Amino acid sequence: MVIMSSDLQDGIMTETQSFFETPSPRGLTGVKAWLLTHDHKRLGLMYMWAILFWFVVAMILGLLMRTELMSQGRTIMGPEVYNSMFTLHGVIMIFLFAIPAIPAIFGNFFLPIQLGTDDVFFPRLNLFSWYLFMFGGLFAIFSLFFGGGFPDTGWTFYVPFSVSTKGNVSLTVTAAFILGMSSMLTGLNFVTTFHRMRHKDMALMQIPLFTWSLYATAWVQILATPVISITFVLVMMERFLAIGLFEPDKGGDPLLYQHLFWMYSHPAVYIMILPGMGVISEIIPVFSRKSIFGYKAIVISSMAIAIAGSLVWAHHMYTSGMSDVSVFVFSLLTFIVAVPSAVKVFSWVSTMYKGSIQMSPPLFLSLCFIYLFTVGGLTGLVLGAAGTDIHVHDTHFVVAHFHFVMLGGTGFAFFAALHYWWPKMFGVMYRFRPAYIGAVSAALGFVFHFVPMLILGLQGMPRRYYDYLPRYETGNFLAGFGAYLLVAGVLVMFVNLLLSLRNPRTAPSNPWGGTTLEWSIPSPPPMENFIEPPVIKGFPYDFSEIVARSQQDGR
Amino acid sequence: MTPVQGVDQAFWYILGISIVLLFGITVVMVVFVIKYRRSTNPVPADIRDNMALELFWTLIPTLIALSMFYMGWKSYIGLRTVPEGAMQVEVAGQMFSWLFTYENGKESDNELVVPLGKPVKLNVTSLDVIHSLYIPAFRIKVDAVRGMKTYAWFLADELGEYDIQCTEYCGTGHSSMTGKLRIVPKDEYNKWLEKEDE
Numbered sequence: 001m002v003i004m005s006s007d008l009q010d011g012i013m014t015e016t017q018s019f020f021e022t023p024s025p026r027g028l029t030g031v032k033a034w035l036l037t038h039d040h041k042r043l044g045l046m047y048m049w050a051i052l053f054w055f056v057v058a059m060i061l062g063l064l065m066r067t068e069l070m071s072q073g074r075t076i077m078g079p080e081v082y083n084s085m086f087t088l089h090g091v092i093m094i095f096l097f098a099i100p101a102i103p104a105i106f107g108n109f110f111l112p113i114q115l116g117t118d119d120v121f122f123p124r125l126n127l128f129s130w131y132l133f134m135f136g137g138l139f140a141i142f143s144l145f146f147g148g149g150f151p152d153t154g155w156t157f158y159v160p161f162s163v164s165t166k167g168n169v170s171l172t173v174t175a176a177f178i179l180g181m182s183s184m185l186t187g188l189n190f191v192t193t194f195h196r197m198r199h200k201d202m203a204l205m206q207i208p209l210f211t212w213s214l215y216a217t218a219w220v221q222i223l224a225t226p227v228i229s230i231t232f233v234l235v236m237m238e239r240f241l242a243i244g245l246f247e248p249d250k251g252g253d254p255l256l257y258q259h260l261f262w263m264y265s266h267p268a269v270y271i272m273i274l275p276g277m278g279v280i281s282e283i284i285p286v287f288s289r290k291s292i293f294g295y296k297a298i299v300i301s302s303m304a305i306a307i308a309g310s311l312v313w314a315h316h317m318y319t320s321g322m323s324d325v326s327v328f329v330f331s332l333l334t335f336i337v338a339v340p341s342a343v344k345v346f347s348w349v350s351t352m353y354k355g356s357i358q359m360s361p362p363l364f365l366s367l368c369f370i371y372l373f374t375v376g377g378l379t380g381l382v383l384g385a386a387g388t389d390i391h392v393h394d395t396h397f398v399v400a401h402f403h404f405v406m407l408g409g410t411g412f413a414f415f416a417a418l419h420y421w422w423p424k425m426f427g428v429m430y431r432f433r434p435a436y437i438g439a440v441s442a443a444l445g446f447v448f449h450f451v452p453m454l455i456l457g458l459q460g461m462p463r464r465y466y467d468y469l470p471r472y473e474t475g476n477f478l479a480g481f482g483a484y485l486l487v488a489g490v491l492v493m494f495v496n497l498l499l500s501l502r503n504p505r506t507a508p509s510n511p512w513g514g515t516t517l518e519w520s521i522p523s524p525p526p527m528e529n530f531i532e533p534p535v536i537k538g539f540p541y542d543f544s545e546i547v548a549r550s551q552q553d554g555r
Numbered sequence: 556m557t558p559v560q561g562v563d564q565a566f567w568y569i570l571g572i573s574i575v576l577l578f579g580i581t582v583v584m585v586v587f588v589i590k591y592r593r594s595t596n597p598v599p600a601d602i603r604d605n606m607a608l609e610l611f612w613t614l615i616p617t618l619i620a621l622s623m624f625y626m627g628w629k630s631y632i633g634l635r636t637v638p639e640g641a642m643q644v645e646v647a648g649q650m651f652s653w654l655f656t657y658e659n660g661k662e663s664d665n666e667l668v669v670p671l672g673k674p675v676k677l678n679v680t681s682l683d684v685i686h687s688l689y690i691p692a693f694r695i696k697v698d699a700v701r702g703m704k705t706y707a708w709f710l711a712d713e714l715g716e717y718d719i720q721c722t723e724y725c726g727t728g729h730s731s732m733t734g735k736l737r738i739v740p741k742d743e744y745n746k747w748l749e750k751e752d753e
Contacts, residue, residue, distance in 0.1 A: 079727045154724050160701065161684040161725060248702025254685060255700070288591070290599040297609050319687060319722075320698050321705040324635055331627060335620040342616045343609070349580060350608075352587040354600035359592070367584060374580055378573035381620070385569055385627020387562045390634055391694040394687060394722040458566075460691025462722040465730035469718060539603075547599060 018427060018505075018524040038123035041525060043130050044109030045425065050134060051101050052494065058092035061085050063487050066449070068466070070480035072473055079466040083152040084167070086464060088144075090155030091172060095179045096137055098406055099268060101414050102275035103221075104133070104186055106421060107214045111190060113518045114208045116199030116536060118528040121192035129185040136179035143171030154464060156265075159246040159257045163238045170239055173232040180225045180232075183271075187221030190214050201536040205299075208516045208540045209292060212299050213278025216306040220267045220274075224310060228264035231257065255320055262313035270309040272406060273373075274302060276413030277344055280366050283420050284348050286514045287363040288355030291541040294347040301340035308337040318389050327386050334384035341377050345370060356547075360512070361435035365416035368443045372408025376401060379454065394464075397457020400450040408446060415439070415493060420512070422497060427505035427524040434496035442489030449482030513546045557710050558633035562694040565626040572619060634695060637708040641674035648679070648686030648699035651728030653719060661748055665734035667719065669711045670744035676708040687723035690736055698723055711738045 019041050024033040034042055065085050068075045077085070108126065112119055120126050144150055147168035153161055162169050194215045198207070207215075235257075237243050244250030246257045285292045292298065314322065314330040348370055357363070379401040382388045392398060423429050456475040461468055468476065510519040517534050518525070556564075590596070644667065645656040655663045669675045679688050681699035689696040693709035719734035739747070 079730070083724075083727065083729075152726070158685060158724070164684065165726070248700070255703075288599065289593075291601060291603045293602065294604045294609050296604070297613075318631075319696050321700055321703050324631075327631065328628060331631075332624055335624040336617075338620050339613060339617050343613055345580060346612045347609075349584050349587065352584070352591060354596075354602065355587070355591050356593045356596050356599040357588055357591050359588070367588065370584060371577075371581055374577055378577055381569050381573060381623055382566065385565055385623055385630075387565045387627045387630025387632075387634060387694075388569060389627070390631065390696050391562055391566075391691065393696060394689075460689070460718070460720070462689065462720050462730075464724040467730045469720075469733070541603075543599065544601065551598070 017526060018522065019527050020524060022527040036127070038119065038127055039527070040108045040112050040119050040123065040126060041425075041529075043126055044105050044107075046130055047100065047104040047108060047133065050137065051097055051105060054092050054096040054137065055101075056491075056494070058089050058097060059487055059490065061089040061092070063483055065089065066476075066480050066483040069468075069476045071477065072470065073467060080150070080152065082466045083154075083464075084144075084150035087151050087154050087172075088140075091140060091151075091176065093406070094155055094268070094272075095176050096133075096140070098272040098410050099179075099183055100133060100186070101410070102279060102417060103190070103214055103217060103271075104129075106210075106279070106417050107186070107190060107275065109425060110421065110518050111211050111214055112193060112197065113521070113525065113529050114211045114516050115193065115197060116202055116517055116530070116534040117193070117197040118530070119197075120189045121196050122189050125185055126189055129182045129189070132178055132182035132185070136175045136177075136182060139171060139175035139178060143168045143175060147171060156261060157232075157235060158261075159235065159238065159254050162235060163246065170236055173235055177229050177232045180229045183221050184225040187218035187225075190218035191222065194218075199534060199536055205296065206536060206538065206540055209281035209295070209298055209302075210275075210278035210516075213274045213281070213302050216302040217271050217274045220271050220306050220310065224264045224267040224271075227260060228268075231260040231264070234260075255317070255322060258317055258320055259314065262316045266313040266316065267306075267310045269402075269405070270305055272410045274305060276369070276373075276410040277302070279413045279417045279420070280348060280369055281344075282514075282516065283362050283366045283416055284351045285541050285543070286420075286512050287360055287366075288352050288357050289513060289543050289547055290351060290355035291539070291543060292347065293350040293353070294343070295539075295541065297343055298347055301343045304340040305337065308333065308340070312337055315384055315389070318386055319393050331384060331386045331389075335381070338377065338381060338384065345374055345377070360419075361430075361432060361439060362416045362420035362512075364436065365412050365419060365439050368439065369409060369412040369416060372404050372412060372443070372446065376404030376406075376409055379404060391460075392457050394462055395457035396453045396461045396463055399463045400453035400457060403450050403453075408450075412443075415442070415490075418497060419493075421518075422500070423507035423511050424518055424523045424525070426501060427507045427522075428500045428503045429507045429511065430497050430500035430503075434492055438489045438492030438494075438496060440489070441485050442493065445482050445485030445487070445489055447482070449479050449486050452476070452479040452482070513543075513550070515543060515546065516540055556633070557712065558630070559692075559694050559709075561630035561633040565623075565630040568626045569623050572623070634707070637676050637706070638674045638710075641676040641708055642669070643676050643678060644669075646677045646679045646688060646699070647682050648688065648721065648725075648732075649682040650684065650726055651721070651732040653688070653721075653732070653734045654682075657748060659748060665719075667734065667736045668744060668747050669736070669738055670741040671711055671714055671738055672741075674708055674710050676706055679705045679707065684725050685723045686721045686725050686732065689720045689722040690717055691720070692717040692736075696722055714738050714740070 148166040151167040151172040245252045312334045315334045452475040461472045507523045647654040681701045686699040695707040697705045697707040717736040721732035
């Protein structure tokens with residue numbers, strides 16, 4: 001395999017046992033050693049299998065929907081099934097993939113290591129969050145087959161529809177409620193670990209950017225999630241007790257629901273994207289062998305996004321009938337929050353200037369991220385502006401926009417993180433060729449899928465449409481092909497990674513030449529992460545040692 | 556300038572700048588990856604920040620963003636400011652059709668007929684769940700909420716037939732909740748208005 005064999009740092013496997021092999025205490029053997037573990041690394045992997053499962057399920061649901069839309073009229077399913085499918089696709093992708101994916105898997109695994117410590121602050125709570133996550137997921141499945149049947153409201157659960165529909169909305173929002181608890185507790189764990197467990201030599205400006213991004217995210221998780229939990233409880237009370245809070249006939253206000261819903265769900269967008277940005281901020285410097293450009297600006301922009309991003313929720317509601325003053329204020333704030341994201345993009349690109357760049361699957365996926373996320377951000381400007389939003393609100397333009405951010409952004413950052421940290425997590429290296437093939441077809445498929453949707457939206461095709469006017473047929477037909485290519489690419493990447501697990505555990509401790517602490521310990525890491533006390537660098541992205549070593553080797 | 560032209564101008568302004576920015580970022584990224592590849596550039600420079608540059612790329616995007624906000628807001632004002640003398644039509648959304656009621660009491664299902672050259676104000680509400688009235692050709696969209704009156708207006712400045720769609724998900728028949736807007740000459744409109752409902 002032609003990994004960067006010329007650059008392999010310490011190709012030695014240390015004698016220490018990894019966290020996979022370390023014998024468990026008495027009474028905790030076999031499967032119990034996993035199901036009752038407090039080890040943040042094992043929990044990270046347990047999240048990973050569950051999240052990969054959900055991701056593939058929801059992706060296939062999405063593919064079926066796009067197949068249905070490839071021609072007018074009924075293609076493979078009726079409107080009821082279609083409506084349940086987009087609801088499920090949304091609920092699973094948001095609550096079981098995009099929100100937990102990067103924090104729960106890579107955050108759990110690497111945040112303590114990057115902070116130079118042995119675990120999170122509340123290990124038992126961490127295990128509890130995993131159970132809540134699994135329980136919430138099972139509840140979501142359960143809700144499909146019991147009560148009134150498939151929920152059909154879309155993941156937004158807008159009242160009064162969600163109150164009057166026969167679908168099993170109550171169980172689905174309960175599932176989301178439980179998943180919210182899991183997300184909140186993970187956030188709580190990260191904030192406390194960040195402050196209380198950080199290595200004593202590590203000052204704030206010595207913390208890796210991935211950990212910073214998780215810290216910013218964690219605050220949003222803690223502060224915003226209760227709002228949605230309360231809102232879901234109110235929907236249940238409305239359904240069971242008809243309290244009338246959202247019911248105009250009883251003096252209630254349906255717009256109140258929308259405000260409450262987006263007060264969480266817009267910050268949730270930043271819960272999904274900030275950790276992805278953190279991943280990219282790790283990968284670009286490593287493969288450029290060059291310090292991240294503007295470390296402080298990136299830290300500040302993460303915090304700025306977390307704070308300002310919590311104040312823009314009503315830009316989802318320009319057409320809702322709220323006052324023009326609100327439209328003015330929320331539109332203005334929305335444009336302000338665009339700036340820190342732009343700063344990050346400029347910093348990533350500048351990091352590569354005069355670097356020493358080695359192409360690799362994680363870097364390639366990160367470059368795809370930058371491109372797709374930029375499109376997502378820029379199309380967001382169209383939606384932030386009041387006049388233009390009126391035309392494209394709730395059309396395919398919005399659908400394409402948030403997929404550019406959530407799949408092109410968070411999704412590709414997730415793929416990049418998998419390929420970047422895989423050798424560290426499992427101690428195995430994967431094949432590069434299939435990884436590239438998968439990444440290229442996923443990226444191309446993505447563009448072929450979502451660009452037609454942007455155009456359909458500009459032409460006025462609404463979202464959540466089972467069927468459409470004849471003039472939208474060409475665009476939908478083309479988008480279908482992109483979808484197949486995209487899904488094929490993603491599956492190739494996943495299968496390639498899974499097949500690598502059969503390889504011997506020979507990945508070196510630092511295959512890419514990284515500078516953060518996880519690369520200073522064996523792959524896979526030992527039970528309590530550090531065999532010797534970690535050495536904290538004055539600046540986390542100081543590549544001088546790595547560069548000096550590779551020059552010494554005469555290369 | 557009609558509201559449609561105002562909105563389209565904002566579209567061109569925002570999309571135009573966006574395409575330039577996207578093109579610039581992509582080209583620079585690709586050039587860097589090729590030019591500074593490890594095989595030709597084994598020793599990286601050590602550049603960690605540059606205050607002037609960072610200030611520049613914070614301030615300029617802020618100004619661009621604010622100008623986009625202004626363009627968007629200006630066009631929004633156009634959509635919200637109903638000219639005097641506009642004719643009024645009451646609109647009610649229900650699962651899954653649109654009901655239009657004229658000043659003389661005439662009612663019409665899924666068909667909105669208006670005379671050429673008139674500004675038309677639509678007073679929108681809903682009889683059940685939330686719907687949203689969308690006429691893409693005139694760039695207008697407004698939610699129909701039970702217990703609430705919302706409005707939108709457009710200038711009927713060209714003869715023809717235009718699509719009306721529902722854009723707030725409302726159930727099984729959501730995508731079939733479509734209607735037609737017909738802009739007809741004044742005489743034809745008057746005849747239609749006086750005609751008894753079939």
